[in-house]
Amino acid sequence: MSDQDKSICVTTEMNSQMQKELNAKQFILSLILIITGGAGVLVALILDVIATIQDKPDTEIFIVLIIFAVILGCGIGLLIIIRKTNKTVAAQAKVYAYEFFPAYFTITENCNGEEVAHAKIYNNQITKRRESKNYLFLYSSYVAAYPIDKRNLAKEELSELRNIFNIPQKAAKSGGAEK
Secondary structure, three states: OOOOOOOEEEEEEEOHHHHHHHOHHHHHHHHHHHHHHHHHHHHHHHHHHHHHHOOOOOHHHHHHHHHHHHHHHHHHHHHHHHHHHHHHHHHOOEEEEEEEOOOEEEEEEEEOOEEEEEEEEEHHHOOEEEEOOOEEEEEOOOOOEEEEEHHHOOHHHHHHHHHHOOOOOOOOOOOOOOO
């Protein structure tokens, strides 16, 4: 991609697998919150029963119970949101078509076979980069991620994209498929 005429073209299907890899950290956080909240509620309930049996009711235990119940609720709520998002993405037939140039890339969003959006993003607008097992995620904001399916790229193309966006090569994972 040394001159402006050359580009890398790749398509990425928006499916539940992509969404799961995108939300992997949030999923782990929800499990941690559920386990921590559940364990805290259980301990607080046991301590409250012991205090009641000893006829020494303690308001601090009740406050701890409420705090851990809120943590448990946050974990459950986050898990529900993640699962609902995965189902919503899986129900839509969206495909992103990318074309990468040295200084920018374009995205064409197709929904049910019809072009619904087109955007041009300059590389300096990318604020965060992340690589998962099957995807590169380029973020232009805290919430806007552009997933790129590594399996649809030749090794050389994947290497070039890693260089353009300063994404370190993962030693154990080879990434793109041979084309």
